[in-house]
Amino acid sequence: MRVVLLGPPGAGKGTQAQIIAGRRGVPAISTGDIFRANVSGQTELGLLAKGFMDAGELVPDEITVSMVRDRLAEPDAKVGFLLDGFPRTIPQAERLRSSLQELGHGLDRVLELVVDEDELVRRLSSRRMLVDGQWVQRDDDDPETVRRRLHVYQEQTAPLSGFYETAGLLARIAAVGSVEEVTARALAALGQPGPERSDPTGQPSAG
Template identity: 60%
Template sequence: MRIVLVGPPGAGKGTQAKIIAGRLAIPAISTGDIFRANVGAGTPLGLEAKGYMDKGLLVPDSITIGMVRDRLADPDVAGGFLLDGFPRNVAQAEELESILVGLGTKLDVVLELVVDNDEVVKRIAGRRLCRNDSTHIFHVDFQQPKVPGVCDVCGGELYQRDDDKEETVRERLAVYERETAPIVGFYAEHGLLSTIDAMGSLDEVTERALAALADR
């Protein structure tokens, strides 16, 4: 099965992508993973992308699309894939369609994770990371540390990233609505869209997504 996963920041795309892909035995492919692989391997596209990133500039669509094209040509995606983080706009959606035509295949479904903006703000703005190890993550509501402001694992100080502050989260949501949300209409017109309520527990959202896939 060939799936695209879309939704606003804080909707749980990364987590759901791994779970759903695992259940379906297909690779979960994120643009972040693709970028890291290309930059780490020093591929021509990776070096080109690094040049932009080192200058604090956005990587052009042409480079991102090239990396996605190369990744989708790999043998492990012959039986399907789940794309997370691509496409981000209608132009990229059209390019993805072209890439898949060139590979002799097409998308099966686009899963849209839908979550209330206030819930997104609550999820992201409540996160606290350990200064010693950013993989130690807590939450002021959902996963409180035993001692306020102190990491349970190593005793490090917990802090809120600037990107997680409410005003920043709301700006990210505005950017999503402006740039990425239009692809929802694009895929709805193509009859590929399945909308998933992303409110509730992790398992509940996963089961809703799998049920939607079973209907395809």
């Protein structure tokens, strides 16, 4: 099973990524984890990325894609993976496709968690963190900031929905209700649990 998980902030991607990957026996891979591993491990790519981050600049796609490709080439990802947080743009998706083809793989499915914007604002603006013994709202979780983040998502990442739909890979999942209900919908979209293989053309094939 080789899957990309899409969805706006507050859709529950991180939670669902861990559950779905665990149920299907593949690693859940997030770009945040990949960046932290490369920076803390002082890899060549990590040092390059850190230079951009320390300067307050965006890490170029070629560095990010190279990190992701290296991670997908590791032994635990040979049986499959679930990517959370990557790709974020269509150019990144195109580079991911090329990288997977070089590894002899293709994507089996792209799951998009769909939630109404007002519900996303409610979820994110109600989050709290513990500071000096008191629960307070995070600075980036006030409703106005949340709506700005969602606007950026709509501009940069939402077009991936159409990109993967055209490729015949997209399944939209209503990310409302309990965690268990959302998981059940996602697993149903992936088919029955069990090992799967994917040919280099990106078409799913059950094994």
